[in-house]
Amino acid sequence: MSDHHKTMTLTLIVWRQKGPKDPGKFETYTAKGITEHHSFLEMLDCVNEDLIYAGKEPIVFDHDCREGICGMCSQVINGAAHGGQDRTTVCQLHMRKFKDGDTIYIEPWRARAFPIIKDLIVDRSALDTIVQAGAYVSCHTGGVADGNAILIPKPIADESMDAAECVGCGACVAGCPNGAAMLFTGAKVSQYAVLPQGKAEAAERVKNLVDAMSSCGFGNCTNHYECQVACPKGIDVKFIARMNREFLKAQFA
Amino acid sequence: MQLTSSSIGRKILMAITGQSMVLFAVVHLLGNSSIFGWLNGGINAYAHHLHAMPAPVIIGFRLVMLVMVCVHIWFGIQLTVENRGGRPQQYAVKATQKATFASENMIWTGSLLGLFLVYHLLHFTFQVLNPETAAIKNIVPLHELMVPNVLGMVVAGFKNFFVSFIYAGAMVTLFLHLSHGIQSFFQTMGWSCDKSQPLLVKFGTLVALGLFLGYVTIPLTIFAGILKG
Numbered sequence: 001m002s003d004h005h006k007t008m009t010l011t012l013i014v015w016r017q018k019g020p021k022d023p024g025k026f027e028t029y030t031a032k033g034i035t036e037h038h039s040f041l042e043m044l045d046c047v048n049e050d051l052i053y054a055g056k057e058p059i060v061f062d063h064d065c066r067e068g069i070c071g072m073c074s075q076v077i078n079g080a081a082h083g084g085q086d087r088t089t090v091c092q093l094h095m096r097k098f099k100d101g102d103t104i105y106i107e108p109w110r111a112r113a114f115p116i117i118k119d120l121i122v123d124r125s126a127l128d129t130i131v132q133a134g135a136y137v138s139c140h141t142g143g144v145a146d147g148n149a150i151l152i153p154k155p156i157a158d159e160s161m162d163a164a165e166c167v168g169c170g171a172c173v174a175g176c177p178n179g180a181a182m183l184f185t186g187a188k189v190s191q192y193a194v195l196p197q198g199k200a201e202a203a204e205r206v207k208n209l210v211d212a213m214s215s216c217g218f219g220n221c222t223n224h225y226e227c228q229v230a231c232p233k234g235i236d237v238k239f240i241a242r243m244n245r246e247f248l249k250a251q252f253a
Numbered sequence: 254m255q256l257t258s259s260s261i262g263r264k265i266l267m268a269i270t271g272q273s274m275v276l277f278a279v280v281h282l283l284g285n286s287s288i289f290g291w292l293n294g295g296i297n298a299y300a301h302h303l304h305a306m307p308a309p310v311i312i313g314f315r316l317v318m319l320v321m322v323c324v325h326i327w328f329g330i331q332l333t334v335e336n337r338g339g340r341p342q343q344y345a346v347k348a349t350q351k352a353t354f355a356s357e358n359m360i361w362t363g364s365l366l367g368l369f370l371v372y373h374l375l376h377f378t379f380q381v382l383n384p385e386t387a388a389i390k391n392i393v394p395l396h397e398l399m400v401p402n403v404l405g406m407v408v409a410g411f412k413n414f415f416v417s418f419i420y421a422g423a424m425v426t427l428f429l430h431l432s433h434g435i436q437s438f439f440q441t442m443g444w445s446c447d448k449s450q451p452l453l454v455k456f457g458t459l460v461a462l463g464l465f466l467g468y469v470t471i472p473l474t475i476f477a478g479i480l481k482g
Binding site: 013026080084105110111112113179180207214218220221222225236237238240246 | 344356447
């Protein structure tokens, strides 16, 4: 048999929690017949099929596009959010990164602001609360303007776009030892603060977002920079520095 | 007041007070290095020069430093307690990639430095720990003046292995605390970007290393008998 058809057997230690109130515990499962071409989620699908056939509750996890775009999948694999592969969501993590006989720990995002709903699914609506606090432009910007009506230099547009790449998966919070949402909030503040349309409300925005962040139960940043490594979109901690700068500026605005 | 209540505001206060203390540590080291003789009259002349300043300047400076220390400790404890609650349950596997021993233990290195600060003030500033070698009780001639014998007090102190050991240990702790603290200051103030950030990490570590080496040389050379009273 060629390497191509070799299958792996893995030991999974998965966090199981019946509901928000359940204390939860780790359960051990065996994943059999896994090929290197399986994605991590497909591997879990296989395990779940076995569980369903055996009349047991399947492992509940979040997922949507399975194309590495949406960031809906949210698992901490062996201690790393999204499995620790650079700029990759769990759905795009493939089993070729593992080897036969490996033991894999699978846990939900762990943060005070992200209560567990069931097994590996957490409630990430705290991130929406931050967005609702002002991560938008509410001043009149008119209809669709000519492309050249408001001149924005390419590096500035790129800077905004780099920040706007955030998909709100919450991996930064999961990776942060303090459960802080500084990278997420920093990206939201920055994507508007650098653009002329966003500048008008920049001071109010940063103040409101920072307050929302704390009231949602997120921790504070201690500059570990774990968020940047965890981010599947590679959002840079320079956006945290920019938010700090905007915040300081807003105190005098 | 968002500066004293919000997440980022309190971090900015931590950064400013911390960095003020770093600046003090740099000036303090430059002054103390007069013990190696580059200043005519050595550390005794330097100490005399400091104490010859008007009393309000000295008292005012000490009060400012006290406020810096208190604000840094107060918000340091407050933020650490909040941050411990940010992730109530730890992961089964610890796989941090960028966090360092220094960055994860700021509260502990900070606490040790706080204790050391108290010891250091009692030892050399208030001179109550070893009264027989206290500088204020041993007046020696300096040019035409009679001044406290700071050199004698420092040498007598560092001749003791345990005293030198405590100081050297404290300086290792200071290195750890500042190797994270200095670069952290620039990030928190928003004075860094993707290009400067790795350089600022190196710069912070370098300054911390410089302070460590500079300070640790004093007890080491005295204990080794190279620097004599």
